Amino acid sequence: MLDAIVAKKKITVEQEKKYLSLKEIQKDISFGKFALSKVMRNSPWSLIAECKLQSPSKGRLCTNYTVLELAKIYEKNGAMALSIHTDEHFLGNLADIALVKEITKLPVLRKDFIIDEYQIYQSRRAGADAILLIARILSPAQLKEYLHMAWEIGVDCLVEVHDEKDINAVNDTRAELIGINNRNLKNFTTDVQNTLDLVKYCDRNRTIISESGIKNREDIERVKKHFIRGVLVGEGLVKAANIAAKTRELSLVKGF
């Protein structure tokens, strides 16, 4: 599935370049302020709350709320940042970033499959504070190059890792934010234990978070003991009976 999404993404990006060239995009961007890393550096715990309406493996996850409604609930209840899908397989849309930025003050991570430098500038032009870089779909050279390009325009990168090989590639860069993904890329199941197994390979000077399959305080207590500074949660939030309460629970809001 990942391969198919990436193949399709390559075609989409080539089409987008025809519509608006890289040069034109580069002319039209304001510099970012590294808002995500700033927030995470200053906070002992960060919930990055994902506005996830659908996933390719599970289908529709959320029908009662729009991306904007979710963003507002998350902000009001203690989330430190928002993750906004912009890939079609997740019902995402690049324009959602600007809409979300209009109604919240939180840093916004663009959640997509970045495989071309074009998308880095495109993300900033769309208003993103940060982008996801998935180590598995990039060569070590590409990873370094993309981190540098993003850094030059004030955009943070959350580098996602799935195994020891990915982590070795990231340790060899200056990436500040690392996300250990608990999702098995072959069968799409999630296991929080993956974070505990892999965190020992990560350079401790980075800000490390746990991604996918986080459902409750128990999961958080488990990873928090092992130098994890935050979580990225989608399904656990959007499928909760009370999304506001779940956001407070996973944000570690006092008195919950």
Ligand SMILES: O=P(O)(O)OC[C@@H](O)[C@@H](O)c1c[nH]c2ccccc12
């Ligand atoms: O819904 P979950 O299990 O809480 O997972 C959120 C997030 O980690 C997941 O959406 C994700 C992590 N990395 C990705 C890369 C592409 C698409 C999706 C993802």
